[in-house]
Amino acid sequence: MTKIGFLACETTVPSSGERRGDAFEHDLMIAALEPAFAEQGLQLHVIDWEAPIEAFDGIALAMLGTAWNYQDKSDQFIAKLDALSASGITVCNAPEVVRWNATKTYLRDLAQRGAHTIPTEWRSDVTTADALAAMERFGCDKMVVKRQVGAGALDQILLSRGDMPPSDWHYGHAAMLQPFLPAIAEEGELSFIFIDGALSHALRKRPAAGDYRIQSLYGGTESMHEPGTAEIEAASAIIAALPFPAPLYARIDMLRAVDGRLTIMEAELIEPYLYPEQGPDLGRRLALAVAKRLSQ
Numbered sequence: 001m002t003k004i005g006f007l008a009c010e011t012t013v014p015s016s017g018e019r020r021g022d023a024f025e026h027d028l029m030i031a032a033l034e035p036a037f038a039e040q041g042l043q044l045h046v047i048d049w050e051a052p053i054e055a056f057d058g059i060a061l062a063m064l065g066t067a068w069n070y071q072d073k074s075d076q077f078i079a080k081l082d083a084l085s086a087s088g089i090t091v092c093n094a095p096e097v098v099r100w101n102a103t104k105t106y107l108r109d110l111a112q113r114g115a116h117t118i119p120t121e122w123r124s125d126v127t128t129a130d131a132l133a134a135m136e137r138f139g140c141d142k143m144v145v146k147r148q149v150g151a152g153a154l155d156q157i158l159l160s161r162g163d164m165p166p167s168d169w170h171y172g173h174a175a176m177l178q179p180f181l182p183a184i185a186e187e188g189e190l191s192f193i194f195i196d197g198a199l200s201h202a203l204r205k206r207p208a209a210g211d212y213r214i215q216s217l218y219g220g221t222e223s224m225h226e227p228g229t230a231e232i233e234a235a236s237a238i239i240a241a242l243p244f245p246a247p248l249y250a251r252i253d254m255l256r257a258v259d260g261r262l263t264i265m266e267a268e269l270i271e272p273y274l275y276p277e278q279g280p281d282l283g284r285r286l287a288l289a290v291a292k293r294l295s296q
Ligand SMILES: Nc1ncnc2c1ncn2[C@@H]1O[C@H](COP(=O)(O)OP(=O)(O)O)[C@@H](O)[C@H]1O
Pocket: 118, 144, 146, 150, 151, 152, 153, 154, 156, 178, 179, 180, 181, 182, 184, 189, 207, 212, 213, 214, 215, 253, 265, 266
């Protein structure tokens, strides 16, 4: 059996005393992958990414799995991926993909490469006056301010023209400003899971009533979604716009713009949850893709 590493973190590994609230997603991924990998002669090993390098002895390929604490120590994380790579392990997704995807300025690259993106202003910080000026330029009354490096809607705020913070307010982080797209509340966000550039499945994530964030932490829920041709084309166009060949796995999160077209919210290429519950064929697809990479 060929050994495949599935990188987890101290709060997603099953042996952890205090697992994160969403660690059940780790278990669902492993349950979907393990039997399908075994069928391809691949044995899945869950390893905390912070384990010493010797723990990776004999691993042929390492997937970034559920290394969900890496944001707090991203330099260490990337250094570890580089070290694994240098020791001859195929790291998926590759360290250069991780570097590119770690700050949301990659959305600017995608826009330059022709992707349909949400109009965005990039600033080192935001004051109330900056926010009002941006709303003027966007021609909107509601705006989302989020961190350029962030996840899980951390520190994200929704500003409304009629209810602005005091004039001495400032955001305090490198930020991106976007008009609020109302489709999030009705249609929700659509996620497309790609394995080696081929669509595996799609799903829809909707916020709880009264919220606009689809994260389960805020009561968001997911359901299966059968994508239409135009939707598949829109998501595939994002994969085609990446500045490198299609990575092993990608989750493209999209939202409907006011022109009716799907626009990109995020390209999740580091350690995205791949929603096996909505894609019963995910395990087989990933196992085949991993086996193919190892044979090349
Ligand atoms: N421009 C926007 N219009 C409407 N909703 C948004 C917008 N930007 C973000 N959101 C909401 O906030 C959530 C988190 O934003 P996102 O850019 O995906 O950052 P992250 O998931 O990395 O925290 C989205 O899933 C969506 O629910």
